[in-house]
Amino acid sequence: MGVTRTPRSRWIEEGLRMLSAGGPEAVRIEPLAQVLGVTKGGFYGFFKNRDVLLAEILDTWERETTEALIDQVETAGGDGRAKLDRLFTLVASGDGLMTGAAADLAIREWARRDQQVAVQLKRVDNRRMDYLRALFGEFCADEEDVEVRSLLVFSLRIGSPLIAAEHPGRSRKDVLELTRRWLLR
Template sequence: MPGAVHTMPYGRRPAPTSTTPCGGACGANERNHIVGVTRTPRGRWVEEGLRALAAGGPEAVRIEPLAQALGVSKGGFYGYFGNRGALLTEMLDTWERAVTEDVIARVEAGGGDARARLDRLFELASTSEGPVLGTTADLAIRDWARRDEAVAERLRRVDNRRMDYLRSLFTTFCADPGDVEVRCLLAFSLRIGMHFVAADQGPYTRAEVLLLTRKWLLR
């Protein structure tokens, strides 16, 4: 620029003056911190999707309402998922892994004989809560499977894996194959069906009857 006076050689500029006590690095750290806070973890989209599924079926799993529930913009969704279908698939993947391999790993980690492992499994089944392991997701996916063959196939795979694990434990102390199958079916049906039973249990509470049932299955 004509008339400009350069007080330093070309190619050199004064170091920027920071207005923060820690200099320029602090600004970078602050930016990273902001990004870390505002970026919603992928798993939260999946969990919120499962909550929506439990509340209103697959039709309720829509991007904009999920973003509103999470308090973020829709742009965050597309940072993880190509489309709504990708989220639905990951919801099913997450649920399948959680209710089969993850549960089995937790039961096996506690050690003990087959009865001890079954008792631990029953305890986990009766106390599991949340959008993934809770019964609401299980029931919602069963309802979804009635209208979607791909989901129905997934559900069969999950149920067969659960039954296979029950069978592997009951077989160790039940010699009669028929007895094994009866126990497997009763234990599994109890997990799913007890939420639909409104009847009173006579002189017993529901919790007392469930405890008696566990003892009977483990005898």
């Protein structure tokens, strides 16, 4: 009976967790192996070096937080409002590694210092905005209205964890629900 290897996906998942917590500098092979409870030699069975791992972390993040999420929304069908409602629900319920905002924020910070990451982030942001525009465009005739709604949703996703403002008489969840209802009218 052979030794069970730690799956490649676990290396990427834990690497993304480290990236989310401390930026790309925090993604180190030895500490990553320790977290996984394996030797760092196992790393080299999957990745040529740390840069390859970082690139795969970014690709996985892009695929899971954009394309897989869009596919999940589209698969269930419905009109633009129904799809937006589903998208809001999926994103709001996602405090997990892939759907939580920590990874997005860490990657945005990383993109400020790394041109390659900035290019990939721009591609992701454009894809997300294009999708939002398409959904809002199904029930909003005014192009400016579509753009404002799309930008508002996009900004809430990115900036919401950073906003510390209080909402007298309402919880943060109540305010987000109020915003969602307004956006879908």
